[in-house]
Amino acid sequence: MSAPLPGLALLFAELSLLAFGGGNSVLPEMQRRMVDVHGWMTAAQFNALFGLAQAAPGPNMMVVTLLGWRLAGVWGALVATAAMFGPSSLVTGIALRAWERFRHAPWRRAVQAGLVPVTAGLVSAGAAVVAATAAGTLSLAGVAVAAAALSIATKLHPLWLLGLGAAFGLSGMGFD
Amino acid sequence: MDQTPPRLPPEPAGVAPTVGALFRGFLALGLMGFGGVLPLARRMLVEERRWLGAAEFADLLGLCQFLPGGNVINLSVAVGLRFRGVPGAAAALAGLLAAPSVVVVVLGAVYDRFAEDPAVRHAFAGLAAAAAGLLIGLAAKLVWPLRRQPVPAGLAVLCFLAIAVFRVPLLPALLVLAPFSVLLRHWGRA
Numbered sequence: 001m002s003a004p005l006p007g008l009a010l011l012f013a014e015l016s017l018l019a020f021g022g023g024n025s026v027l028p029e030m031q032r033r034m035v036d037v038h039g040w041m042t043a044a045q046f047n048a049l050f051g052l053a054q055a056a057p058g059p060n061m062m063v064v065t066l067l068g069w070r071l072a073g074v075w076g077a078l079v080a081t082a083a084m085f086g087p088s089s090l091v092t093g094i095a096l097r098a099w100e101r102f103r104h105a106p107w108r109r110a111v112q113a114g115l116v117p118v119t120a121g122l123v124s125a126g127a128a129v130v131a132a133t134a135a136g137t138l139s140l141a142g143v144a145v146a147a148a149a150l151s152i153a154t155k156l157h158p159l160w161l162l163g164l165g166a167a168f169g170l171s172g173m174g175f176d
Numbered sequence: 177m178d179q180t181p182p183r184l185p186p187e188p189a190g191v192a193p194t195v196g197a198l199f200r201g202f203l204a205l206g207l208m209g210f211g212g213v214l215p216l217a218r219r220m221l222v223e224e225r226r227w228l229g230a231a232e233f234a235d236l237l238g239l240c241q242f243l244p245g246g247n248v249i250n251l252s253v254a255v256g257l258r259f260r261g262v263p264g265a266a267a268a269l270a271g272l273l274a275a276p277s278v279v280v281v282v283l284g285a286v287y288d289r290f291a292e293d294p295a296v297r298h299a300f301a302g303l304a305a306a307a308a309g310l311l312i313g314l315a316a317k318l319v320w321p322l323r324r325q326p327v328p329a330g331l332a333v334l335c336f337l338a339i340a341v342f343r344v345p346l347l348p349a350l351l352v353l354a355p356f357s358v359l360l361r362h363w364g365r366a
Contacts (some may be wrong), residue, residue, distance in 0.1 A: 018346055019244045020354070024314065028339045029346035036343070051304030052283050058206040058276025059213055059246045065273075066280045077281060081273060088245025089253040089269060093262075096254050099239050107362075112242050114358030117328035118350070120318040121335025127311040128340040134301075134308040143302055147309025152316055162306045169302020170295055 003040045003071035005079050011038075012064060012083035019088060021119025023061030027126035030067075040071055047134040055162050061085075143168055189226040192259040195267045201225055202252050202271035213248045227255065248272065327364065331357050 011033055015026040027050075035043045049070060053063035061084060068080025102108050135144035147161045193201065205213060205220050214237075221228045228236070236258075240250035249272065256268030290296040322329040335353050338344040 014347070017244050018350055019246070020350070021241075023246045024311065026346060027311075032343055032345070047304045047308070048287070048300050049284070051300065051307035052287055053280050054307040054310065055303065056276050056280040056283055057208065058279075059248050059272065061246055061249075062276045062280045065277045066284050069281050069284055077277065081277060085245070085249055085269065085273065088243065088250065089265070092240065092243050092245065092250040092253045093257055093265060095239060095243055096257055103235070103238070108242065110362045111358050114361040115354060116318075117322060117331040118335050118354050118357050120315070120322060120328075121332040121353075122339060122346075123311070123318055124315040124332065124336045125338075125340035127308065127315040128336070130304075130311055131308040134304040140301060140305040143305040144309035144312060147306040148312035148316065151310050151313030158310055161310060162303055165306025165309070166299045166303040169305070170299040172295070172298050 003038065003076070005072055005075060007038070008068055008072060008076060008080050009083045012068075012080050013087050016084050016087040017091065019061075020115050021122065023059070023064075023084075024126050025119050025122035028122065028129045030063075031126075031129055034067065043133040047130055050130060051134065051162070055159065140169075187226070188222075188229045188232070193225070193227055195260050195263050197225075198256050198260060198264050199267040199271040201227075202256075202268045203274055205248075205252075206272045207275045217248050217251060221251075221255065227259070327360055328357070331360070 011030075015030060018029070019026045031043065031046050034040050034046055041049075046067075049066050050063050053066050054060070056062050064084040065077050065081045069077035072079070131141075131144055135141040143165050147165055150156055150161055151158065201220060205217060208216055218233060222230050222233050236251060236254050237247065240247045240254060243250055249269065252268040252272045253265045256263075256265035258264075260267070287296075287300060291300075319329075319332060322332055331353065335349070338349045338353070339346065
């Protein structure tokens with residue numbers, strides 16, 4: 001698995017500017033480009049790295065740093081992280097200065113409300129794309145459904161759910 | 177649900193944090209948050225360090241949710257910029273990302289080292305399935321409020337089909353669906 005640094009930079013810079021509603025909305029595109037377009041890794045590898053990154057603290061897009069590191073070492077991690085978080089931060093900085101002027105503008109509310117269903121669709125697509133391979137066997141699908149149900153119905157810390165999933169996997173139930 | 181009597185939000189301290197304080201504040205935040213840093217960000221900024229008032233926090237968060245990028249990422253940039261300009265924004269962002277970056281690479285190295293071991297492979301398969309489950313839970317929470325609104329719900333379904341089923345590239349999909357959704361919203365109101 002390796003990837004050129006400019007390719008990584010361009011990909012994540014684009015995703016940075018398209019991440020309306022947060023990082024999870026660009027997850028399906030990230031997987032599509034990594035796996036289908038560039039062939040930098042398999043879907044299973046992508047999902048394993050995504051799962052791993054979810055077990056790390058901090059903002060929920062740390063999978064970007066991990067992908068950069070896997071594909072191009074330390075420089076890959078730095079380039080991917082800077083490309084994913086740099087452009088959107090620049091936009092934030094610029095928008096902060098204009099915020100006073102457009103905060104109460106009617107179009108601002110329309111745009112924000114209009115993006116809600118798009119974000120919901122994108123995050124659902126991300127869930128489906130990741131689950132399609134990560135929950136490929138009956139027992140793993142059971143783990144995914146149980147984690148989803150517990151995350152909705154209880155206030156259990158996500159780390160517990162990830163830990164329980166890993167423990168269930170470790171028990172080897174239902175594998176090959 | 178919350179039975180505690182309403183209490184006045186703490187006043188902001190009125191002292192602008194230094195660049196170093198911004199870095200340290202967001203460094204601590206990056207180390208603490210698992211699967212959602214936002215509630216912790218509010219506690220740190222409004223209640224503990226009192227850099228922002230409650231209303232100011234809500235206002236900045238509104239901006240950050242409106243823009244592309246992670247909410248807390250954008251929030252760190254906005255807070256840093258507000259108090260210490262570009263160096264402050266860079267310090268806050270670097271602080272937020274420093275610890276999670278190191279942790280995630282260490283986890284990746286452990287995974288690489290032991291990926292051949294069947295037990296480790298199984299554990300990671302279970303972990304990935306649980307992570308997918310958490311994402312399903314998040315998607316459900318975003319979709320549920322749309323259930324009685326046929327137009328936004330239809331748009332969400334359309335977006336889902338385009339991306340997950342037909343694997344349309346995100347850029348053209350967004351260029352069509354986002355303006356369409358905003359215009360529908362606009363006309364629906366008028």
